[in-house]
Amino acid sequence: MDAGLLVLRLAVGLAVAAHGSQKLLGWFEGPGPQGTTAFVRTLGFRPVLLWSAGVWGTEVGGGLLLAAGLLSPLGSLGVAAAMLVAAFAAHWGKGFFAQRGGYELPFLYLAAAAAAAITGPGRYSLDSLLGISLPEPVTGIAGAVLVVLGVAAAFASRPRRTAQAVAQRAA
Secondary structure, three states, X not given: OHXXXXXXXXXXXXXXXXXXXXXXXXXXXOOXXXXXXXXXXXXXXXXXXXHHHHHHHHHHHHHHHHHHOOOOOHHHHHXXXXXXXXXXXXXXXXXXXXXXXXXXXXXXXXXXXXXXXXXXXXXXXXXXXXXXXXXXXXXXHHHHHHHHHHHHHHHHOOOOOOHHHHHHHHO
């Protein structure tokens, strides 16, 4: 079980951190900070820099914490928050499958992050090595509430679309 959790944490955490590195640092042919803030602006999130920093922090920071098994379940919760926003804001209207830009990949990352949060980091983690144990279930419950509130705040920051604006955009 511990070896399986290590593989899950490393694969998902490092993949999400790599996506975040594209957005924050421009690595791996990514858009970098300017491209990310421009994209966040097109999604309607305001203030743009705050929500861009949220993307960078949850993907890079959350991904690395998840991969390392450090301060569990905070890394998992960060990844979950990022993937919820990505799935609904950027991918939902494109269907499920990734080849059409759908929410398949954020959904899988979210599911893996949830599994890691529920199961814990396992014996092969920095939490285990350093003897770190955040209070359970308080940390998980409080973290889940913060994820929901953060995602709600993200979507609340977007201006509402009127029927006229939607019709103009479709034309």
